Amino acid sequence: MMTHIVDVHAWLDIACPWCWIAKRRFVLAVQDYRGPVRIDYRSFEMAPHLPDDYLSAGSDFLQSSHSRHTPEQTREMMRIVRSTGARLGLVYDFDGVQHTSTLLAHQLLQYAKAHGMQDAML
Numbered sequence: 275m276m277t278h279i280v281d282v283h284a285w286l287d288i289a290c291p292w293c294w295i296a297k298r299r300f301v302l303a304v305q306d307y308r309g310p311v312r313i314d315y316r317s318f319e320m321a322p323h324l325p326d327d328y329l330s331a332g333s334d335f336l337q338s339s340h341s342r343h344t345p346e347q348t349r350e351m352m353r354i355v356r357s358t359g360a361r362l363g364l365v366y367d368f369d370g371v372q373h374t375s376t377l378l379a380h381q382l383l384q385y386a387k388a389h390g391m392q393d394a395m396l
Contacts, residue, residue, distance in 0.1 A: 279310040285318040288383070288396075289376050291355045291366055298362040315392055317380035324375040332371035 284300070286293035304311045321339070330338075337348045356366045386395035 277310055279312050280307075281312050281314070283314045283316055285316045287318050287320040287376055288379050289373060290320055291359065294364055295355070295359055295362060298359075298364060302362075313393075315383065315387070315396060317384060319376055319380060321375070322377070326375050326377070329372050329374050332368040332373045335373035336368065 282300075284297070286297065300313075304313075321335075333348070333352065336352065337343075337345060340348055340351070343351070352366070352368050356368075359366050383392055383395055386392045
């Protein structure tokens with residue numbers, strides 16, 4: 275029986291907490307699948323408008339990104355991300371993280387990809 279490789283293209287921003295949750299879930303699904311899977315991570319900047327020197331606490335960035343939400347709603351969003359991530363072994367510290375432009379990180383990931391090291395770099 276011939277087994278075909280499943281090719282998956284995934285777009286992610288390294289600063290996106292939901293991207294890491296999705297990545298962890300995907301890795302677990304691949305383990306359950308037990309067939310050949312080839313993953314191609316693509317860069318997606320969630321905040322391409324940020325200047326190179328932008329720096330703020332992750333919680334402040336989320337509040338400014340979701341300005342239509344009240345601070346309480348933003349805290350609830352962060353609580354949901356934390357609890358969802360925790361069930362998968364991920365830890366989120368929105369107040370301790372300094373959010374910045376992810377452009378250079380994406381360039382590094384693409385460089386690593388070109389040299390067969392994207393998974394290790396990611």
